[in-house]
Amino acid sequence: MTEIIFEVIPYVKTVSETYANKFADRIADVVKEAPVSMINIPEIVEENHIGLPYYRNADNMQFGLKLKEKCQKEVMLNTVVVHHESKDIFEKWLDESISCGIRNYVFVGAKINSMKYPGPSVIEANSIAKSKKINFGNIFIPERANEVERLINKTISGCRFFTSQVLYEPENAINVINKYWLRCSQINLKPSKFYLSFAPVSNIDDLTFLKWLGAEIKEETERRLLSAQNIANESVKIASEASSKIFGFFEKTKFRIQLGLNVEYITLHNLDITKILLQNLANLKLAADFPAQVKIIT
Numbered sequence: 001m002t003e004i005i006f007e008v009i010p011y012v013k014t015v016s017e018t019y020a021n022k023f024a025d026r027i028a029d030v031v032k033e034a035p036v037s038m039i040n041i042p043e044i045v046e047e048n049h050i051g052l053p054y055y056r057n058a059d060n061m062q063f064g065l066k067l068k069e070k071c072q073k074e075v076m077l078n079t080v081v082v083h084h085e086s087k088d089i090f091e092k093w094l095d096e097s098i099s100c101g102i103r104n105y106v107f108v109g110a111k112i113n114s115m116k117y118p119g120p121s122v123i124e125a126n127s128i129a130k131s132k133k134i135n136f137g138n139i140f141i142p143e144r145a146n147e148v149e150r151l152i153n154k155t156i157s158g159c160r161f162f163t164s165q166v167l168y169e170p171e172n173a174i175n176v177i178n179k180y181w182l183r184c185s186q187i188n189l190k191p192s193k194f195y196l197s198f199a200p201v202s203n204i205d206d207l208t209f210l211k212w213l214g215a216e217i218k219e220e221t222e223r224r225l226l227s228a229q230n231i232a233n234e235s236v237k238i239a240s241e242a243s244s245k246i247f248g249f250f251e252k253t254k255f256r257i258q259l260g261l262n263v264e265y266i267t268l269h270n271l272d273i274t275k276i277l278l279q280n281l282a283n284l285k286l287a288a289d290f291p292a293q294v295k296i297i298t
Contacts, residue, residue, distance in 0.1 A: 002247075003260035004282060005076065005195060006031060007040040008067065009268075010058040020058070024070040030271065031071045034278040038104060039067050040076040040163065040195075040262055045083060051115040053083040061097050068101070076104035081125040082117035090120050091128050098134060105129065105136040106163055123157045130158035137161035140194060142172035143216055148179045152189070161193040163262050166215040168238055170245040177250070181257055191257055196246060198239040198281065199264035200273045201225065202232040206266060232273040240280050247284075 011023050031039065041064045044057040064075040077097060084090035094105070107129070109122040120128065122138055129136045138154045140162035141147060151162065167173055177194060184191045201207045207225060211217055221238060228234035243261065250257055261281055265274040 001035070002282070002284075003037050003195075004035055004278065005038045005040045005260065005262050006034065006036040006278070007042060007197070007262055007264040009042060009265075010044060010060050010063040012056060013058040015058075020066070024066050026271070027067060028070040030275055030278075031073055034275060035282045036073065036263075036278070038074045038076055039064070039071060040078070040106070041067070042078045042106075043080055043108070045080050047111060051110075051112060051117060053080070061093075061100070061102070064102060065100060074104060075102060076106060077102055078106040078108055080108045080119075081122060082110045082119040084119035086118060087120045087124060087128065090125060094129060094132065098132060103134050105134060106138065107136060108139055123153060126154060126157035126159055135160055137163060137192070137195075140164040140173075140176075141214065142167075142176045143214075147176050148183055151176070151180045151192075152183055152187075155184070155189060155192050159192055161195060161260075163195040164197045166197045166199045166210060166213070166264060166266075167242055167246075168210075168221055169216045169218055170242040170249075172216065174246055174249050177246075177257055178253075193258035193260060195260045195262040196243060197262040197264055198243060198277065199266045200232055200235040200239065200270050200277050201266070202235075202270050202273060204231075206270065207231075210266060232270070233276075236273065236277045236280055239277060240284060243281055244284060 008027055011020060041060045043060050044055070046054045046056060048054065060077055064077055068075045081090055084093060107122050107125040110117055126136065136159065138159045140151065142164065144150070164173060173196065181191055199210070201210060204226065207217065207222065224238070225231050225234055247259060250259065263274060263278050263281065265271050
């Protein structure tokens with residue numbers, strides 16, 4: 001069965017404890033009804049013009065521990081590693097979260113490559129984490145320049161999986177993963193797993209926000225969404241079609257890449273339609289259960 005993780009955005013840190021508990025209960029209800037193996041928690045960071053971070057949302061470690069207790073599921077913490085005050089501070093944060101029982105992480109890099117940040121790079125964070133016997137991964141952006149070499153370097157540094165940005169167009173993801181597998185085979189490197197991210201939209205504001213976040217949405221896809229009687233239902237269909245194309249491509253080839261799913265709701269008003277997307281993707285019976293030990297073809 002294809003592994004599905006569910007991405008949950010931390011609430012704003014100024015909410016009351018009553019609201020925080022109600023929100024966690026609501027997420028627990030979703031998880032109980034869906035075949036979710038783990039909860040993926042991003043770190044929401046805004047930057048000013050000189051790269052200084054601002055954290056509007058709740059600390060995702062504390063939020064993760066609350067969800068772990070409420071949902072009885074493992075959690076995966078994202079952290080923007082460059083915003084830690086130093087490599088030592090990053091490692092201290094990592095050791096603290098490990099001591100709290102968290103074993104799964106996504107290390108996220110800089111938004112502005114030309115900016116000098118105080119914390120470690122993603123490669124440096126991977127190297128620090130590699131000796132700690134935890135499960136950690138990085139971000140996959142199919143449209144980014146030199147993405148194949150980025151993925152290779154991160155894999156060499158210990159990255160065990162990649163989570164993609166939200167996908168509506170499957171072609172670039174197929175192309176990059178395909179080239180990544182070929183490159184791995186050439187250098188006898190075991191490929192990492194990919195969690196492909198999908199999210200519904202309910203209105204034009206959601207669509208605009210998703211595009212602002214960096215998701216590739218072609219004009220044809222946008223017209224299809226905006227002309228649909230129900231944009232939310234149409235977005236579920238498009239996400240299901242995209243996931244089927246990606247999984248189907250790799251099922252029919254010799255490229256044995258482990259694939260999973262990361263389902264997001266982006267904004268809270270999409271939570272109910274996201275439950276439908278979760279079930280829809282689970283029912284596709286995607287052929288993603290490739291063996292963990294990949295035979296390298298040279």
